[in-house]
Amino acid sequence: MTRFSATILxxxxxxxxxxxxxxxxxxxxxxxxxxxxSPVELFExxxxxxxxxxxxxxxxxxxxxxxxxxPGVLKGAYARLPRYFxxxxxxxxxxxxxxxxxxxxxxxxxxxxxxRVFGNENQPSEMEYLSAYIASQSRGxxxxxxxxxxxxxxxxxxxxxxxxxxxxxxxxxCASCHGEDNKRIRMQDxxxxxxxxxxxxxxxxxxxxxxxxxxxxxMQWRLNxxxxxxxxxxxxxxxxxxxxxxxxxxxxxxxxxxxGPGTKR
Amino acid sequence: MAGPMKMRAxxxxxxxxxxxxxxxxxxxxxxxxxxxxxxxxVVVKQNGKTVIEAEISQAVSRxxxxxxxxxxxxxxxxxxxxxxxxxxxxxxxxxxxx
Numbered sequence: 001m002t003r004f005s006a007t008i009l010x011x012x013x014x015x016x017x018x019x020x021x022x023x024x025x026x027x028x029x030x031x032x033x034x035x036x037x038s039p040v041e042l043f044e045x046x047x048x049x050x051x052x053x054x055x056x057x058x059x060x061x062x063x064x065x066x067x068x069x070x071p072g073v074l075k076g077a078y079a080r081l082p083r084y085f086x087x088x089x090x091x092x093x094x095x096x097x098x099x100x101x102x103x104x105x106x107x108x109x110x111x112x113x114x115x116r117v118f119g120n121e122n123q124p125s126e127m128e129y130l131s132a133y134i135a136s137q138s139r140g141x142x143x144x145x146x147x148x149x150x151x152x153x154x155x156x157x158x159x160x161x162x163x164x165x166x167x168x169x170x171x172x173x174c175a176s177c178h179g180e181d182n183k184r185i186r187m188q189d190x191x192x193x194x195x196x197x198x199x200x201x202x203x204x205x206x207x208x209x210x211x212x213x214x215x216x217x218x219m220q221w222r223l224n225x226x227x228x229x230x231x232x233x234x235x236x237x238x239x240x241x242x243x244x245x246x247x248x249x250x251x252x253x254x255x256x257x258x259x260g261p262g263t264k265r
Numbered sequence: 266m267a268g269p270m271k272m273r274a275x276x277x278x279x280x281x282x283x284x285x286x287x288x289x290x291x292x293x294x295x296x297x298x299x300x301x302x303x304x305x306x307v308v309v310k311q312n313g314k315t316v317i318e319a320e321i322s323q324a325v326s327r328x329x330x331x332x333x334x335x336x337x338x339x340x341x342x343x344x345x346x347x348x349x350x351x352x353x354x355x356x357x358x359x360x361x362x363x
Contacts, residue, residue: 039328042288045269121327122290214327 027187031265038263040132040209043124043216047133050126056106065101067094067134078138079258082155082247083146091146091155093246094134095127095220096238117237118221121214128216131207131261138258143203145250152247155240159248162241163194169231174245176230187265196252203253205262212265219246267356274344274362281338281362283309285346286330293323303351304329310345311335321348338362 052061067077068085082093088100095117102113119125146152166173174193177183183190191198207218223242227235235242268288275282287304294301304325309317316335335344340362347357 036332037330039286039288039330041271042269042286042328045271046288211326 027189030187031263034211034265035263037211038209040136040216040261040263043129043132043209043261044136045133046124047129047131047136050129051133056102056108058105058107060106062098062101062105062130064105065098067097074134074137076138076141078135079141080144080146082152082243082250084149084151089151090240091151091243091247093219093238093243094131095218096243098127098130098134099238114237118218118224119215124216127220128207128218131218132216135207135258135261139260141258143200143250143253143256143258145247145254147247147251147254155244155247156251158240159244159246160194162245163248167232168227172230174226174230193249194252196254199249199253200256203250204256204258205260205264208260208262208264210264216261217264267354270346270356270358272344272346272358272360274338274342274360276338276340276342276362277334279337281311281335281342281344282332283335283344283346284330284332285358286328287348287356288328289348289350291323291325291327291329301351304348305351306349307331308347309333309335310343310347311338312343313345 050062052063054061064071066072066085066087067074068080068083069075069077078094081097082091084091085097085100092100099110099113102108103110116125117127119128147156163174164179166176173179177185177190178193180190181192191202193199193202206222207216209216220237220242223245224235224237227233270285270287272283272285274284289304290302291304292299292302301323303323304321307317307319307321308315309319317333321329331346338344342362343359344362345357345359347355349355
């Protein structure tokens with residue numbers, strides 16, 4: 001309580017920029033504290049179990065799933081997604097690729113595999129557990145989403161266009177919130193995601209555990225929820241649009257060592 | 266069925282730092298249609314000898330993480346952490362100090 005009143009006193013005496021600095025420092029301290037108490041590893045463990053669990057009509061596990069580095073290779077796979085996959089002839093991010101493996105390898109129907117892609121605090125989804133496990137296998141690997149194949153370049157351009165595309169009931173675009181420096185909503189800094197220096201730390205820590213609702217969240221969920229907040233129609237899971245946006249953001253963040261799955265407020 | 270636990274124990278010159286994660290819903294009685302369900306007791310053993318007996322309340326968050334330092338402890342020592350909740354469910358994890 002003493003420190004709290006001291007902060008107010010400082011705010012009263014000094015110019016606004018110093019106050020803003022203070023707030024930023026306090027937010028950083030808070031973020032560090034929640035990161036230290038993160039239960040992310042529990043999701044990784046559960047994800048590993050699911051990865052190895054035989055499922056679907058074919059009763060096989062996902063262990064033969066090719067995430068871009070060869071069947072079953074997980075080390076560094078997440079850091080190099082989204083990328084172009086020849087067998088599917090499209091650019092895929094992690095969850096899209098997992099869905100592909102569930103339908104091809106395990107023989108599950110798309111409807112069944114996507115019935116519950118976003119979980120809740122009582123029952124996280126399969127995608128959430130799997131993302132936690134697979135992303136954890138890329139810790140320390142530099143982000144290098146595909147950006148050479150014509151389809152990858154096309155996805156990047158489409159993602160960029162979508163990022164700045166204003167529409168919906170409120171006539172908003174991603175850039176309405178993430179297009180200007182030094183903006184935040186309550187405790188959340190709003191990173192200017194088309195700029196590499198802002199996109200890098202963000203993309204290097206998703207997917208992530210959110211302490212405010214005790215849930216593990218994937219990138220597909222993050223994009224879906226941004227569209228919900230903008231009052232757009234709901235984007236389809238693993239659609240071309242969400243993959244394009246993810247490609248645009250991850251390519252922008254290229255070079256950053258992956259250090260997720262992260263912990264968010 | 267109790268969900269997974271994870272633990273790390275590291276010797277840091279004279280003390281042992283332990284960090285343990287538990288999967289648990291930790292529901293309070295304040296939520297509608299959710300039965301009271303929380304971890305009640307946590308026991309920490311060092312080489313079979315009880316060093317901490319803790320009572321945990323509903324105030325602790327879902328999927329709790331506990332960090333603490335134990336006096337002494339050398340590499341290879343066995344640290345065991347177990348919990349029991351109000352429904353009698355329990356889980357245990359054991360690890361060697363690294």
